[in-house]
Amino acid sequence: MTATADGAVVVNLGPVVDAVKQQLVSRGLTFASNIPQVSTTITVFQSSDIAKAQRWTRWFDHAATWLPWIALLVAAAAVGVAPRGSRRRAVVIVASALAVAMIALGLGVTIGRAVYLGAVPAHVLPTHAAAAVFDAVVQPLRTTLRFVLVCALIVALATFLVGPSGAAQAVRDGFMWLVGRASGGRAGDTTREPRPWEVWIARYALVLTVVLIALGGLVLVFWHYPTGAVAFWIALVVVVLVVAVQVLAAPGRRAALAAKEDGTPTTLSA
16 A cells, blocks of 8 residues: 555555465466556545645654653653652652653544544545544554553552552551451461561562562563553563562561661561
8 A cells, every 4th residue: 555646645556466476376376377457556545734744753752762762761750850759759750741642642542533533535435444544543552552551550549559649558457457367367467477488578578579579571572562451460470579579578577677776686677
């Protein structure tokens, strides 16, 4: 499918016929080799705005290469310049703003689709054909915005859950209670002496959290065409594991705090 200088979008049937002819010959239908060459073109639709649309498309294509990286740098800068003690809140705000932007973009695509279908005359291009063309063009954009939306929501939620707020602490306490019930009281109990592996988890809780988040990010990066559902399930697993690290580190952390208050040495302060 190509666009001509006079604004017509045409389909050349020659390559299509050649491909079909080769398939027929390869399947033993040798008479298909006698099919003559075809150079017929079919005009799908014609509009004087095609050239303008192509210019805008090229501009957006170039901008799309740099805008995501610029957005990431701006987001990182916003978190970096936040006052100490407020950076966790800044991450939640930035991720929430990104999620709102993706929702707005999705609404814009939906509204643009309706405007586009209403602007294309039925005698130029049938409505169902125009809808198919639009959907084929914006499908990668829809997939990407859903993926970014899910990632932004998960980042905001995970950052909130590891914070010191009362609501986050209540969620962690509820998770700890579930872990304790599921393990018969063997895990999540902060009133007993911590086991050696719980002390180790408490000591390296931050490192483990960073590693889990990095591994989740690597899985998303190397996943072939990740969808919103893929991002959701990967992020959900990461969030559960991060909260689990916090729960399992609770006995060791409590012992370290108690030892600090008593002034006795602790293996956590290495």
